[in-house]
Amino acid sequence: MNVDLHSHSIASDGLLTSEEVAARARDGGVDIWALTDHDETKGLAAARAAAEGMGMRFVDGVEISVTWRAQPADKGTTIHMVGLQIDPANAALQAGLKQIRSGRDERAERMARDLEIAGIPGALEGAKKYAINPELLSRSHFARFLVEAGKARNTHQVFGNFLTEGKPGYVVHQWATLPEAMEWIRGAGGVAVVAHPGRYRLGGQQLGQFFDEFKDLGGAAIEVMTGSHTVEQYNHFAEVARCYDFMASRGSDYHGPGESRIEPGQLPPLPSDLTPVWHDW
Numbered sequence: 346m347n348v349d350l351h352s353h354s355i356a357s358d359g360l361l362t363s364e365e366v367a368a369r370a371r372d373g374g375v376d377i378w379a380l381t382d383h384d385e386t387k388g389l390a391a392a393r394a395a396a397e398g399m400g401m402r403f404v405d406g407v408e409i410s411v412t413w414r415a416q417p418a419d420k421g422t423t424i425h426m427v428g429l430q431i432d433p434a435n436a437a438l439q440a441g442l443k444q445i446r447s448g449r450d451e452r453a454e455r456m457a458r459d460l461e462i463a464g465i466p467g468a469l470e471g472a473k474k475y476a477i478n479p480e481l482l483s484r485s486h487f488a489r490f491l492v493e494a495g496k497a498r499n500t501h502q503v504f505g506n507f508l509t510e511g512k513p514g515y516v517v518h519q520w521a522t523l524p525e526a527m528e529w530i531r532g533a534g535g536v537a538v539v540a541h542p543g544r545y546r547l548g549g550q551q552l553g554q555f556f557d558e559f560k561d562l563g564g565a566a567i568e569v570m571t572g573s574h575t576v577e578q579y580n581h582f583a584e585v586a587r588c589y590d591f592m593a594s595r596g597s598d599y600h601g602p603g604e605s606r607i608e609p610g611q612l613p614p615l616p617s618d619l620t621p622v623w624h625d626w
Contacts, residue, residue, distance in 0.1 A: 346376050346377065346623075347373070347374045347375050347376045347377075347610050348375070348376065348377045348378075348595055348621070348623055349370055349373070349375045349377075349378050349379070349595065349596055349597050349599075349609045349610050349612070350377070350378075350379040350381070350404060350406065350427070350429055350538075350594050350595060350596040350622070350623070351379065351381050351406075351408070351427060351540065351568065351571065351572075351594070351596025351597060351598045351599075352366050352370070352378070352379065352380055352381060352596065352597060352598070352599040352600075352609060353366070353380070353381065353382050353383065353408075353598075353599065353600050353601075354366050354380060354382055354388040354392065355388070355477040355478065356382045356385050356386075356387045356388035356477070356478050356481070357382035357383035357384070357385050357388075357408075357478065357481050357483065358382075358383060358481070358483040358484075358485035358486060358600060359382070359599070359600045359601050360600060360601025360602065360603075360604060361601050361602075362388075362391070363380060363388040363389075363391040363392035363395060364391060364392075364395040366380065366392070366599065366609070367392055367395035367396045367399060367401070368395070368399070369599065369608060369609050370396070370401060370609040370610060371396075371399040371400070371401060372608075372610075373608050373609040373610025373611055374610045375401055375609055375610040376401060376402065377401065377402045377403075377404060377623060377626075378396055378401050378402070378403060378404065378609070379403070379404035379405070379406035379429055379596070380392040380403075380405075380406060381406035381407055381408045381427050381428075381429075381596070382407065382408065382481075383408050383410065383425075383481065383483060384407070384408070384409060384410055384442050384445045384446050384481065385407070385442060385446065385478065385480070385481055386405070386407055386431075386433040386438075386439070386442065387478065389405050389406075389433050390433075393405070404429055404430060404623075404626075405429075405430065405431050405432070405433050406427060406428060406429050406430075406431065406535075407427070407428045407431055407433075407438075407442070407530075408425050408426070408427050408428075408540060409425065409426045409427075409428060409441075409442070409445070409520075409521060409526045409529065409530070410423060410425060410445055410520035410521065411423070411424045411425065411426055411520055411521050411522065411523050411525075411526045412424075412518070412519050412520045412521070412522065413522075413523050413555055413558075415547075415551045415554055415555070420517055421517070421519070422545055422546065422547060423518075423520060423545075424523075424539070424540075424545055424555070425539075425540040425541070426523075426526045426527070426530065426537055426538070426539065426540065427537075427538040427539075427540045427568070427594070427596070428526075428529070428530035428533065428535040428536070428537060428538075429535055429536045429538060429594075429622065430534060430535050430536055430626070431530060431533040431534060431535035432533045432534050432535075433533075435529075435532060435533035435534070437528070437529055437532050437533070438529045438530070438532065438533040441521060441525060441526075441529040442529075444521070445520055445521055446480045446481055448518065448519070448520075449480070449481060449482050449483070450482065452516050452518045453469060453472065453482040453487075454469060455516045456468065456469075456484075456487060456508070456514045456515075456516050457469035457472070457487075459513055459514050459515070459516065460487075460507070460513055460514045462513075463513035463514070465491070465494065465496065465513070467494075468487060468490055468491075468514070471487075471490030471493065471494065472486040472487040472489070472490045473486070474490070475489045475490065484504075484508045484514075485500065485600065485604075487503075487507075487508060487514060488500040488503040488504065488507070488508060491503045491507055491508075499603070499604075500604050501604075510546070523558060523559065523562065524562060527559075527562040527563060527564065531563055536565050536566060536592075536622060537559075537562075537563065537564050537565060537566070538565070538566040538567060538568060538594045538622060539556075539559060539564065539566070539567040539568065540568055540571070540596075540598070541568055541571045541572075541573035541574065541598060542567055542568065542582055542585070543571075543573060543574045543575070543578040543581070543582060544573050556585065556589055556591075560589055560591075564591075565591065565592055565622070566586075566591050566592035566593065566594050566622040567582060567585065567586055567589075567591050567593065567594065568582070568593075568594045568595070568596055569582045569583050569586055569593040569594065569595065569615060569616075569619065570593075570594075570595040570596075570612040570613055570614075570615055571594075571595070571596055571597070571598055571612070572596075572597045572598045572599065572605060572606045572607040572612065573598055573606070579613065583615075583616050583619060586619050587618070587619070592619070592620045592621065592622040592624070593615050593616075593619040593620065593621060593622065594621070594622045595612055595614075595615055595621070596612075597609045597610070597611065597612060
């Protein structure tokens with residue numbers, strides 16, 4: 346079974362509509378597909394209608410931004426939590442997502458000021474041109490502006506030179522706490538999945554501490570096969586899933602043509618000894 350449980354539309358920072366992402370998933374041979382926009386569920390109804398019209402099973406999802414600290418005095422690391430099989434109408438979930446989105450405007454203004462100090466004016470207005478959803482201005486929208494402004498050849502190069510820790514345009518921001526995100530996902534009937542764990546700048550001991558806390562809070566699964574992982578990381582996080590008895594998920598983290606490393610449905614299958622997060626759906 347071809348399953349892709351991580352993708353994005355223009356409701357957050359994707360390049361395509363829900364219907365267009367659904368078509369990409371179908372063309373990739375996907376049987377079960379989830380849309381998981383950042384801190385937003387506006388695209389889910391259209392995604393479900395499109396997926397079912399194309400013969401795919403659809404899963405309601407969301408990707409929640411979390412700030413996690415190994416120690417209380419740490420500045421924190423941004424970690425993304427995917428919620429699958431959520432009820433989009435859940436009031437507590439929607440209130441939590443609205444709370445996260447409300448902080449994005451201030452962060453965007455600070456990012457733009459930092460880029461202006463670095464000699465790049467007009468970043469806020471430039472980023473807004475790429476944001477279909479005005480409530481969700483993200484680093485990806487700034488990255489597209491920086492490509493347009495000739496500061497990088499593509500968005501992958503942008504994140505090597507801007508918008509990340511120690512680079513112009515990076516702003517420390519407080520997202521949801523891990524307990525809050527877990528409560529919202531599980532309270533909405535969903536399964537919590539750690540998105541692309543290989544992307545986070547955490548040492549082995551810190552990552553182990555995070556997984557311990559995640560599991561204590563009812564965390565059930567991690568992404569093993571994801572467009573953000575290398576082959577070596579596929580193997581490493583498969584072993585993490587075995588050690589922690591986590592279920593395993595698979596998702597391309599698709600944002601659109603030219604910006605994603607892999608198309609929907611094109612990842613390798615999960616190792617046969619792991620329990621897929623969809624095993625009892």
